[in-house]
Amino acid sequence: MKITMLGTGAALPDPDRAQSAILLTLNNGRHYLFDCGEGATRQMVRANVDPASVGFVFLTHLHHDHICDYPYFVISSWMLNKTGAPLLLGPKGTRHFVNHLFEHGAYHTDFQARSAYPVRQQNLEAMRPEVLEVSPGVVFEDNDVKISVDWVEHLPREVCECFGVRVEAEGKVIAFSGDTAPCEAMVNLARDADLLIHECTFPESFIAHRAKTGVGTYSHTSPTALGEIATRANVKGLVATHFGHFDSTSPVLKRAAAKHLPVDLMGPHLMDEIVADIRKHYGGPLRLAHDLMRIDL
Numbered sequence: 256m257k258i259t260m261l262g263t264g265a266a267l268p269d270p271d272r273a274q275s276a277i278l279l280t281l282n283n284g285r286h287y288l289f290d291c292g293e294g295a296t297r298q299m300v301r302a303n304v305d306p307a308s309v310g311f312v313f314l315t316h317l318h319h320d321h322i323c324d325y326p327y328f329v330i331s332s333w334m335l336n337k338t339g340a341p342l343l344l345g346p347k348g349t350r351h352f353v354n355h356l357f358e359h360g361a362y363h364t365d366f367q368a369r370s371a372y373p374v375r376q377q378n379l380e381a382m383r384p385e386v387l388e389v390s391p392g393v394v395f396e397d398n399d400v401k402i403s404v405d406w407v408e409h410l411p412r413e414v415c416e417c418f419g420v421r422v423e424a425e426g427k428v429i430a431f432s433g434d435t436a437p438c439e440a441m442v443n444l445a446r447d448a449d450l451l452i453h454e455c456t457f458p459e460s461f462i463a464h465r466a467k468t469g470v471g472t473y474s475h476t477s478p479t480a481l482g483e484i485a486t487r488a489n490v491k492g493l494v495a496t497h498f499g500h501f502d503s504t505s506p507v508l509k510r511a512a513a514k515h516l517p518v519d520l521m522g523p524h525l526m527d528e529i530v531a532d533i534r535k536h537y538g539g540p541l542r543l544a545h546d547l548m549r550i551d552l
């Protein structure tokens with residue numbers, strides 16, 4: 256199988272990172288997309304994947320940096336002659352999100368205009384996602400793949416359920432955290448996994464700053480805690496991702512982040528701090544994700 260890190264950034268617009276999106280491609284060519292943040296569709300094309308060939312999407316939670324490319328993905332797939340309804344799995348609220356997007360929602364005018372063309376009428380089902388709102392446990396299983404999820408700790412559950420994921424396919428196990436503070440559920444989902452792809456939003460120095468200034472809430476995993484999770488789960492490899500723009504050199508991003516991040520500290524050198532802190536507790540194979548990074552398992 257092949258994993259393509261389509262987007263590795265967090266919630267702000269970042270010139271160097273698209274937002275969260277991970278594409279798993281099995282040896283038989285089947286694609287499974289986990290999260291669909293800004294840039295996911297364009298990144299698929301850059302990775303030589305036709306969005307119309309991606310029939311399965313799982314949304315870990317409904318923060319915009321995990322879902323905002325979804326309408327673009329669906330409309331692009333329609334225009335790229337996708338056949339069949341796209342399958343969308345996600346937390347409670349996913350159906351509401353989809354029902355307010357397409358022919359009865361925000362893109363009603365686009366749907367009306369575009370569906371007037373005979374060629375677009377041939378695959379209207381591509382604009383009508385089949386939605387499954389999931390609960391902890393096995394959420395999808397076929398001959399190729401088994402996908403289990405559990406609640407992780409990111410948002411209050413009454414606001415939005417947030418899921419971590421365990422995928423079993425081709426005799427391998429891959430776990431993906433979504434966004435979360437350190438939690439037992441993620442350790443269990445990642446148990447003995449061949450690869451754990453886990454969020455690592457801020458370096459320790461940023462977390463210390465945010466604690467001191469009282470800016471922002473914190474429901475992410477620190478690099479030190481991530482090392483502990485990887486070791487406790489006994490994973491065979493770790494990919495850190497969902498970086499909160501701390502490595503950016505963009506003046507626009509720095510100005511935008513000034514209210515809640517220690518801008519003077521920002522820069523690519525912080526990746527060294529990230530690695531050193533993960534390494535306090537984890538000695539196995541480690542990679543820091545960048546956009547379009549490809550992992551063959």
Ligand SMILES: [Zn+2]
Nearest residue numbers: 265318320434
């Ligand atoms: Zn996020």
